[in-house]
Every structure is written in C-alpha cells, then in structure tokens.
Amino acid sequence: MDPFSAEGELLNIHNAFHQGQYSTVLEVDTSRFSNKNALPARILTLRARISLGQAEDVITELEGEGDVPDLKVVKALAEYAIGNKGEAVQVAEALAETSPDNATVQVVGGTILQAEGKSEEAIALLGKHQGNLEAVALIVQIHLQQNRTDLALKEVLAAKRWAQDSLLINIAESWVGLRVGGEKYQQAFYVFEELAQTPSSSAPKSIIGQAVAELHLGRLPETEAALRQALERDPKNPEAIANTIVFLIASGRDATEHISLLKTTSPEHPFLLDLQEKDATFDKAAAKYTAKVA
C-alpha cells in the first residue's frame, strides 16, 4: 500500500511538505509513527529542513549515519543545497546504480540529477517508481521543463487513473494546465486558490501559484493582491519577488526596486540570469546594424 494514501498516518506530513508548509512538517510529532513509517517521516522532516535553509545542520545530523540509502541521498541533497554539487551528484548517481528501487533515492536522487540538468538520467531513475506520486510529479515537472507538455499531460492522466484525488496529482495537473492555457488556467487557479485560501494548507508556495494563475488569466488587480499576500508571509521568497517583477512590468509599472531586492536575496535566480543573458544578446544583435551614413 502507498504509505501516503489517505489512510496512512503520513498523509498530513506529506501533504504539508508538498504544500510548502515546511515549518508545519517540523511541528508534526513523528515519534508516535509506526516503525514502518518512521523513516519516511524523518526523510520528509529532513527535506523540509533543507528547504528551510538548514542544510548544514542536516549534514551534521546525518554525519556517520550508517549506510541507509534514503539518508545518504538526503545528505547528498543537503550537500547540493550548500553548493557541494559535484560530490552530491556523484552520490546520487552511485545510489541510482545501487538502489534504484528505493523510493527516496528515486525522488531525491531524481531531484539532484534534474537540478544538475541531467534530465534523461533523472527520468530513467524516476521511471522505475512503483506508484509513487512524488516521482510522477517530478516526471511531470521535468517534462514541462523540457517543453514536452504532451508527455507531461500523458503522465498526469495516467496517474489520475490510480490516484484521482491526490493532492500532488492535482498540483501537477495545475502545472500542466498553466502550460496548456485556455480553460485550464481557470482550473489551475481553482487548485491553487483552494490550497492558498484554506488556512490549514496555506503557504507562500501555493499563494504564488494562485498569483501566477491570476496573472496568466490576465486578472492583474487580483494578481497584485495575491503577490502582496505572499510577500507578507515571506518577504524574501525569490519566486514571490520574481513574479512581482513580472507583474509590475506587465502592468507597465516600474520594477527597479524589486529587481534590486531580488539581486540581493537570490542573485542566482533564473530571472536574473536570463535577463543578464538577454541583455548581452541584445547588444550583440544590435551591433549587426548600423546606419549607412553615421
């Protein structure tokens, strides 16, 4: 049985993690969990801590923790998070060889591989999953990053057949929906809005999702309200800032302040890297043209 299914005791902690409620994950009392579920719960807690920026603590905690592949791969993720990328990728690749059937190795290892741009390997590893929704979600995301909306959609539809109401599938479907557009925008919006506006599941991650869906629907005032809400909850959330910049520019307003904010909080954000690259592209392209008479 899928330990994350509705009956499992891991359901809440699992959902909290995927809704981006990392502090909620840490608050869950895992001591009462059955032996079988203790390890997955711990993994989720550790991953939540990494997401909260406590990667170094996680590494310290995991130092000398035997040969459990689950923990090794989480440690690799922590290493990756603090910048020891080469090492982390090596560990992930090794684990993908030795224990490819371990669900944690699949998901976390797949994450590391994809983050390193090794999409093919990540998909190969994740493809071995046995009804693991998290793996499905990752596959969907990877397909989307490769701009293969068709494959992503197929993956989601296949998963929906055996996991209709799962939160993760709903979220993954919304990701695809934001690519497909049209009516799907509205459906994605409903999913994010429900998550974002229900107090028990609200987190900046879902509020941003809501804001993004609003923006795609062309509803600018609502977008602004949602983004403000997200920034109030987490003023340094890079995605919240990046999307605020997009929103401001799209509505013809000045975004200098937020751009510099993003530069200080997360200088590696794809928005900035992309912008930098395009800046250079422009200059290069523009240089090809000159007036006949100077």
Add this chain to the structure above:
Amino acid sequence: MGTLIDRFEEHDGPVRGIDFHKTQPLFVSGGDDYKIKVWSYQTRRCLFTLNGHLDYVRTVVFHHELPWIVSSSDDQTIRIWNWQNRSLICTMTGHNHYTMCAQFHPKEDLIVSASLDQSVRVWDISGLRKKHSAPTSMTFEDQMARSNPNQADMFGNTDAVVKFVLEGHDRGVNWVAFHPTLPLIVSAGDDRLVKLWRMSDTKAWEVDTCRGHFQNASACLFHPHQDLILSVGEDKTIRVWDLNKRTSVQSFKRENDRFWVIAAHPEINLFAAGHDNGVMVFKLERERPASAVHQSQLFFINKEKHVRSYDFQKNLESPSMLSLKKLGSPWVPPRTLSYNPAERAILVTSPADSGIYELISLPRDASGAVEPTDMKRGQGNSAIFVARNRFAVFNQAIQQIDIKDLSNSTTKTIKPPPGTVDIYFGGTGCLLLITPTSVILYDIQQKKNIAELAINGVKYVVWSNDGLYAALLSKHNVMIVTKALEQVSTLHETIRIKSATWDDAGVLLYSTLNHIKYTLLNGDNGIVRTLDQTVYLVRVKARSVYCLDRAAKPKVLTIDPTEYRFKLALVKRNYEEMLQIIKTSSLVGQSIISYLQKKGYPEIALQFVQDPQTRFELAIECGNLDVAVDMAKQLDRPRLWARLGTEALAQGNHLTVEMAYQKLRSFDKLSFLYLATGDQEKLARMAKIAEHRGDFTARFQNSLYLGDIEDRIQMFKEVDQYPLAYLTAKSNGLTEECEAILEASGLTEDQLSIPSMGTPLRPPKPIVPTFQSNWPVKSTSHSFFEKALLDQVEGLSPEDGIDPASNGLGVEEPTDGAGGKHNGHLEEEDEEAAGWDMGDDMNVEADNDFVNVESAETGSGSSEAELWARNSPLAADHVAGGSFDTAMQLLNRQVGAVNFGPLKPRFLEIYQASKTYLPASDGLPPLVNYVRRTVDETDSRKILPIIPKDLESIASGDLQAGYSAMRQNNLEEGVKIFKRILHTLLVNAVSTNHEFEEAKKIVSTATEYIIAMSIELERRRLADDPSNLKRVLELSAYFTIPKLEPAHRQLALVSAMNLAFKNKNLASALSFAGRILANGGPPKMLENARKLKAICERSPHDAIDIEFDQFAEFDICAASHTPIYRGSQVETCPYTGAMYHAKYKGTVCTVCGVTEIGAPASGFRLLSA
C-alpha cells in the same frame, strides 16, 4: 436499441420505484434511503429531493395532469407531494403494514394502494384537489380546511379519505393497478394470486382470481389497449391472462431470475419486466400484418383477423371479406398470407398450436366479415402457392415439405436439407429454402438443388416485379440476388431492417425502424425519407409508397424519388432522363454532388453547383479551366490561384498560368514563364519591377534571362559588389565599364588576378512568338451531357451554363488591374508598379521572412516562447519570445531600424513580462510559464504573448504626460517622453485595425511634438548669443509649423509673435497675430494679439530678413530645422514619417533615433494577422 444512456447514482441503497413524467423531461425515483428524488433527464441531474418518509420508499408515481407525486413506503403511509413547490401536501395513513404500491387513477381523483396488511384500499382525494386548485367560491368548510392546512378534519381524516377497503388476499398484497378505461382494479399478492376487482360509485367487490403463479406474485397490470392482464412473480414467470375469461393465455418462464416488476409502454406495444439480474423488454405478439400483393391489389389481415383488400389504383380499402377469428388461438395473429389469383384463394398460416395453415377461397365480393365456409387446414409452419393449383407446406418439426393440390391432398413430399427454417416462393416451379446459414434454390419437379448461397439469418424474401431479382432480408443485411441465386449486391444497416419492395425500374426500397431507404442493383443506396412509426412496405409507384402500419391499416407515404431515379439514370447512362430530372427538379444537394464526384462525373456535378468554391474544385478536377478561371476570379484567394496555375501549366495553357502567377505575385515564376514563352517585352518589364521592388535577386535573375549585362553590372554596383561587377564587365568585354569600376574602387588592373574566362553565356533568342497564344490546349471533353446542357439548357441558369465570353481569357480582354496594367502602356513605369500593388508586395516579403523563421526552428520540445515567434510577424512578439535577432530583422525590414540602442529598455521590458516563475517540486528551479495576451486560446498556432504598455495605457498615460510637459514648458522632459512613446509603440501589438489607426495617429502626434520641441530647444540654446538673432527668429517661426494641439500651437505662436515684434519684424509678427486670432483662445491672449496686430499693420515690414515665407507651404527638416519647400527632394523616416533634406539619407532619424532615413521599408506593423 437498448443502449445505456446514463447512470444516475445518488440514491443510497436500492431504488425501488421510478416513474417518468408524461410530458415534462422528468422522472422520479424512490429508494431505501427514504428519499424521493426528482431528476431531469435532459440535464441528467437530480433537481431536488423530497424528504419525509421514515422507511423504504416502495413506489413513486406522477399524477397525469396535476404536479403531484404519490409515494408508498414501508412507514405504512402513502404520501402526495407537489413537485412544483416541492412540498408534502398529504399523508395518508390507514394501512397497518408496509404499503407496497400506490397509483393514481388515470382520470378520477382516486388512489389505489396495496399493503402487506392484506388489503387493497381505494382513496378519494377530491378534497385535496379542491384545496389545491384555484380558489373559487369557497364554502365555509373549505375555508376551515384552508385555515388548517394538513390538519385532520373533525373526523380525524385528512384531505384524502378511504373510499373502499378491498379484502380478499390472504397474504400481503404487493401490487395494484387501475384499468385505463374501465372501473377495474387488478392486484397481486404473496398468496400467489392475481385478483380482479370491480368498483362502482358506492361499492367495490372482487370479480375473480387468476390462479397459476406458484410463488409470490410481485406485480401486475392491465394491457394498455387489449383485454389482457399481465403479471409477474417470484416463480420466474411472466403470465398473460384473458381479462374476460380470467384464463391463462400465455406464460414465459426464465431459468434463474425471479421477476419483481412489470411496466407497459404507453404507446408502443412493448413491455418491460425487471428480474433479479436485469430487465427484459418484450412484446406479446407479432405486429407484422400478414399480407400479399397481386398486381394492383393488396390482400391483408387486420387486427380483428379480417381479410381485406386494398386497391392501389383507386386508393380504396375494401370492406372485410372474411373473418378468421377461429384460426389458431384468439390471441395469436396469423403469420403469412399467400394469394392465388387463379383460384381466388388464400393460404394463411398461424404459429398457434405449433403451426397450422388454412386454405380458404375468398368470396367473389366483399360483403362483411363472414366466417369462411369452404376451408382446408393442416399442420405446417409455412404454406405458399407454388403454381396455379399447387401449394407447398413446410413443417419444421418433421423437416418435410409437402406439395399439395387444392383439395389439400399431398402430391409430392420433399425432404429439405437439415436445419431448414422457412420456405419462400422461388420462381415458377421452384422454392427457396432458408436455413440459418444459407439459402437454397430448389426445383420441385427435378427434386434437386439448383443453387445455394451462403448467407446468414435470412428472414424474408422479396421478389422484384419482373421476377428477375430477389432481395433477401435479414436482421441487418439486404442482399440482392438474381433469380438464379447469384449475388448482385449486399448492404448492411445498423438499424433493424423491417421490409422491402421493388420499384418498377428495379430499385429496391426498404424500410428500417425509422427510415425508408433505397438501393440500386449496384449497391448505391441512400435515404428516401424518415418514418415516425414503423411500417411494412408493400408497393412503390411513382411518388407513392404503399405500406401497412402496425395497426394493419394501409397507408400511402409520399416520397421524392428524384435522387434514386437520377442515380439509376446515371448508372444506365440514360442522359435524356438525367436531363429531364435536372430540368424538372431542384436536385442541388451536397450528397448528389459528392456522389457524382466520387463516381467520377465531376463535369456533371459542375452543372449542379452554385457555390464558387465547390465549382472551382470540380472545374479543376475535370480540367475545365474556363470555369475554374471564372471562379478563381470570383473568390480571388492565393491558394486557388496556385492550384489553377498548376492545372493550367499541366494543360499548357500558359495564358492562364500567367494570370495565376500575376495574381499570386510569383515574380520569379512569372519571369521564368516569360523566358519559356519567349516574351522578351514582359521579361523586361519584370526586370523593371524587380528594380522597383528593390529585390536584387529577382533583378539579377531577370537580367540573366534577358542577357542584359549593363543592368547586371549596374545592380552589382548598387549592392557594393564591385568585384562581381568588374568580372561581369570584363567577361563581356565592356572595357570602358571595367575601367570605370576600377577607378571607382581605386585599383588598377595589374593589381588584380583574374581567372581565365570562357565565352559569356547568352540566353537563347525566341524564334516563334509562342507567348501570343496558347499552346495546343488539352481539349476539354464535352460529354453528351454537357453538350446537351450547352445546346438546350442555355439560359436555364446562366451561372451554371458556361458563359461563352469567358472562353476568351481575361488576359486578352483585361478586366482586372494587374493584367490590364501589364498589357498596357510601357512608358509609365511608376504607375505600372502601382498596378502591382507595391505595398502588398512588401507584406508578402515580410511574410516570407517570417516563414524562414519558422523553418529555422523545428523539432520537438520547442518552448512556447519559440511558438510566439512562429505565430507572429510582429517584432514585439519575437521580443517576448526572446528572439531578439529576428525581432531586429523584422524592424529593420519593416521600418528600416538600424540603431537599436534606444529600444533596449523596451525590448527588455517586454521580455521580462513574458514569463512567470511557478514554484514546483521542492529542490528544483521554478517552472517557467509563458504569459499570453490570448488568454482563452489553446491552439498552439494562435497563442501570442502579453505585451506590456498597450495602446490604451500609452494614450491615457504617456501621451498626457507629454502634453503636460509641453504645457509646463518642460521641453527636455517632453522630448524624452515622446521618444519613449515612439519606442513603446514601435515594438507593440494591437488587435484591431481601428487600434492600429489610432496608434499611427499617436506616432505622428509624437513626431510633431518632438520636432516642435527640438526646434524650440535649439532656439533657446542660441538665444543668448545676439549674433544668432536671425536664426533665432527663424526657429521661433518654424516652431509654429508642426501640427500641435491648438492650445500648444497658440503658445508657439504667441512666443514667435512676441519675439518678432520685439525685433521689429513686424510683417512676421502680423502674420503670427493673425493666426492667433484665427485660432481663438483665452480673451486676454486674443486682446494682446489684436493690439499687436493693429500696431504691425501700420508698417508691415521685417527689420531682419528671415527665411520664413508665411505664404508658402513647407515642412521642417527634422535634422537641420530648416524649411523643405514643396517640390524639393525629401527623404522620410520610414517609421515616423518625419521629413528630411535629401542629404540626410542614410543617417539615423533624429526623431525616433532608431530608423535609417530613406531606408527601404515595408511599413510599420502592429497587427499580427
């Protein structure tokens, strides 16, 4: 048949009762969840739920006219609900055990109910109806009742009172029903009995009991229109009882499933019985009336078992001739009828008593339903006449066919092949023997099989009138065979085939459950008409189809036989007939056209079509270029011209090809065509056009075709290809030209090393002026049909006939612009080019480039950003997609943009707004999504990106800011704002033509303001130095030229007037004052102007002579700020339209700062489609 339409799954637990509303699209259900639900079967939703019962709901039934539902429940009550206001209006108590069933009386205000308390009760609900009908004059009691709704009256009763209690069952009663017309009630109970009750106004009593069920009887009902009772029970049987005799008529037993419920269809002769595992739908009797046709007479047996005849010619039904009441059992209708004209006798079979037949002679004239006197009978399943004095009887049980004479004695016995199920007439002296898998033609004389055909499940055989063909009908197939049993054609129907009959011309008409269709011998078939009830065809003659309906009444249906007669004529190549049909009927339909096309008669189909598009397709298909040209002109679409060009080329009709290419503006192809046809004159014109278009490749091509070396050299020089120009000149021995080139590039001959060259190539010289007329054109074959149409039908419909005028092609008698100009005068080159519609050419060009973009980016997994670039020819969309390179190419081509620096903020602005970042899986970068302005679009070929700062925001924001900068004399800022407006608009997108016009207006406004403000700024810069006085005065005068808003123009005029006045340039000041007064404005300003004007008028002279002629019309050069007088050479900015002196050509426009002045450009573009 029998398809599941939908499931309605909202009840919790079993659903026990259900009823459709008679008129509304509603049904009601009740179940073990104590709930009654009302549903709409249109929206397939539950409309509402009626709550109130405290135990299982057993039955629910709609009232036939009032908005009421009656329900019975295990809570021992019967309740009446109003489904319009969704309320409980009455609760009837009295039964002291589960009430199993309750029904409304079909006419009166009565309810009958059955209960496990062993009683059946009849309730009077007239009080309830009174209370709920519209208020009339109310009696005191009524008012009392009204004021105490749902409360018991003084006797403790509610609005419904028990009228009769019927006791007789000695176990619980499961079901009860009213008779539809008679005062009868039937009930079924656990005592295994079905009881019949009768009631009068005052009392009710038991009439009789139907005994037979050997387990609990669960439901029963009266046959809707026959004197029968049907009941079902847990003994797994359905039983049919005679209402009058209360005897069992028929029974049906299922192996394993107990029956629980039975229902009758209100109109169709169908019943449904629900059992443990499903529902079975059945009918009690065969509905196909037995009939036989002889010449113009139909003999049939009606529902009363009377034999009647019907005359097709007189459309007259005879009175009954015979009554066959005694034939078989009373409830079993006869199956077949066979007629012997020689003896005027009929053979009738009935399935009763495992098959009987009767041979009866018909009376000479019909004189009422008399019992037959002279009749012979015997055992047999089928009986048919096979000769004047012989008939065959088939007995399935013993598998034997007896040939008998008219005295019913057997003359011959035949053993049919095993498994034979039926026999039919097989032509003289023959029989058709039907087995489940084959049909056998059997010769009675020789006692042997003549032919055998493998075909499954044949049920009926219908012979054509001439006896040459027979149609074998099975459930879903029709096979046409010859009389020797050779297969001619076969067809399949998904809907059950009911009957068939032959047209005199050899067309088979057959009926399905809901259509009459036809089939030709070759298998072509189609629908003749739809049917609203099932009929059995007996005969077709001209426009009439004769048939028997299920009530065994002869009917005549009118049909339109045109379609199949036309097809038949086509198959038989009977063109006269076709012509006749075309002339007399309106046979224009898609089906006939596609039929003709499919069958390879496009030239005939052409005659039927009005729609130009279809006409074009057909004309191309049959190679009728004349029609195709006409249609292409009418439609004028590039795709059509392209196809026409291809077809014409294949036919060698190069004049048409030329026209098509001209329409398509395929310059290259056109040039090549002229080369091929040797039309040097037009080739030369193509070269000029190429030059005019600035298309160097085309020019090169044309000069090659023409052998025009000078032009080629000239062209190379123009594109700075001096080495190529030199080589061309050199190889053609143009020494002078060589030297000139060398001189121009500052080289001498010895500095060059030139490869050895052969003799230059020359294009061949045309010898025969082929271009003057077409090559021998493929002769368009005129079929007989077309000729007939041309000769005889001219004027029938002018559009359809081939217009003789169009035989001469449009090129010779030019009717359209391009062709006309082309053959017209050579000298007017500019106009010539105009004939080619240069503006559009440029668009074509731009589109071509756009296509290049597309081909460069293929392969799967391209991001949406890349799609944007593919989907749009607008720079803005390419920018949003991050394709800066192509965006710049587009801008360069459209408006001659060369200096992109000022556009950088705009580019990055658009790009930055194009993507959102969606946080997705933990630990991975966010998912990038692409923001669209086409929010509702999902077609990947139509989606387009969002472009920030749309036209509206510019018009309402930036433009106003610019105006206010002008008002506040903040000119430097103003110039910046207006330049920003220009840049924002240059890279933008609009959705309508109207918006585009508005955008262009804003561009020109911004341009005027920038020029004006720049002039004034220059004046201010120079004003401090007195040596510049003349220039200062001039500038202040020029400041008044640009077309500013009136208020702003006044500012410029006032400042110019004051300055001129101060410097004693009274003539100028006078003109400014005059213009101020003409424009109007604040009184104080006008007063001032008037005063100055008065002073100036005294001595209108200028102290300083400035270059400003107030009377001449001129524009201001945006670079030098000097006048450009009309007639002098002007260069413009391709984007803003700002004017410059010719010497500024090739520099960057000072107004927008982006474009190159005088650059070739296709034009500013904001609309994507």
